Amino acid sequence: MPEFCGIELAHPVINASGTFDAIAARKVYGDELLERFPFSAYVSKTITLEPRAGNEPQRIWETPAGMINSIGLPNKGLEGFLADDLPRLAELPVPLVVSVMATSREEFSKLVQTVGERSEVAAIELNVSCPNVHSGLIVGEQPVETEATVEAVRAVTAKPLIVKLTPNVPDPAEVAVAAEQGGADAVSLINTLKASAIDPVSGRPGVAAGHGGLSGPAVRPVALAQVRAVAAAVSVPIVGMGGIASGTDAAEFLSVGATLVAVGTESFRDPEAGQRVAAELDLNLRSR
């Protein structure tokens, strides 16, 4: 039974934020989803203070061994989340992690404080892959911004804080250290890699925004190298992710220093992927 930031989990496999809508999945699959819930903790899709509709289509593009997405964080906003989604997510049989994103420290603090006060919430993940409205810089690409942001939200909650790191930086370990110094209880990585594709028929970008984030097995070796580098630099636990599709893949991430792993894109292909990866990982670890 892995323990993560004081939370006991049934196995080390959780979901990557934004890759499994448990509310939609329960409508599609009914309560069988709850009886065989594939993850040991559930990370919500990222919420923001105000509602967001998300990006104009086309939003996804298949690539060799992966896909590019440009979804744009559609969500109901904090109020909508608390009223509509949180009661339903609280019915899941596993601890709930809420992912939040904001464009200023003030907004981040409001989100974290409000969400952190809810007893249904076990931990909070900070999505810092967004620009700060004041500086225009992507918070998670700047160690100084990252540390200041984590420090600000650290002051308003006692709940475990997980900082989701972007891979689109020269030195992710430097940002991880900054997050740890700011008071993060854990870091999770990688978020998607910035990527583009061109539709060979139309000659236009594969996703309407022109670029998006690459995920799937294509990114796994990159993710593994970054988890390895971060693990060498920080002492907080790490949630490793990036293209994990099997127990063997998951074992790679644990062997370089991850405490938990997250499954993302593979759930699109196999809704039960989390449970399958956990079972395969268990066999893999027993056979050593």
Place this chain on the structure above:
Amino acid sequence: MTAPFGRRVCKVSESRASGGYRFFSLIDEKGPPPLPGQFYMLATERHWEQRDLRPFLPRALSVAETGPAVAGVRLDFLIEGVGPGTERLCELEEGESVWVNGPLGNSFSPPRDLSAGAAGAILVGGGIGIAPLALLRRTFAERNIPTRVLLGFRSERHSGGLDELFACCEVRLASDDGHRGHRGYVTDLLANLLEGDDARSAAVYACGPPAMLETVRTLCLERGVACELAMEAPMACGYGACFGCAVPAADGGYLRLCVDGPVVRATQVTHA
């Protein structure tokens, strides 16, 4: 009825050419019978990722017909090879294993006006889009709902599935090249039907290429005719997880076609 959670392996019981398309059947021992308009996410168990490491994601296919099998249900699909995923599915051989997730999505609803003098259902299909209308037509026939079928094709090559799926019933045809039926668009046939005095009591159901759907949508909205469209969008998961299959909603924001569709009312979307 909800779908079984997860994906399962189903065997191919039949696979053959149908004009320029392929027609194949799977035996699903676990799932409930699909409703007209519902779809499945499909990927072959072996040799998926076969060309330039694609296809990677499963492909969404509407079910064309279904019936009881010795164990479970038979699922019929009509498919056109247009990319790495559909081309691989066109190569399916009898006995091969396919990953199946579904039935997914919503389904068509019956006409609201079922009174004696009402115009009944008008089904409008274009090309490969005729597939989900076959199951819809049979469902309506079993309920004695008067149904007229209008189908359009670009050319003879693109009229596959017609004999398999609509052999039993009277259909009015249109073809771009005039090889069968009316020379022109299937929407010309629809416009004629909607000239009738009873048009407002009709219910139109359409599936086909976006330009056809948009013409159907506009024709119906202009005449105040109830209309449902089975739409398509790039889709990674089929069960609401990826948020890829967004289409603009008439009241702002987006619909997810996999869980809010694939069948939408003409009034729900800004364009087809």
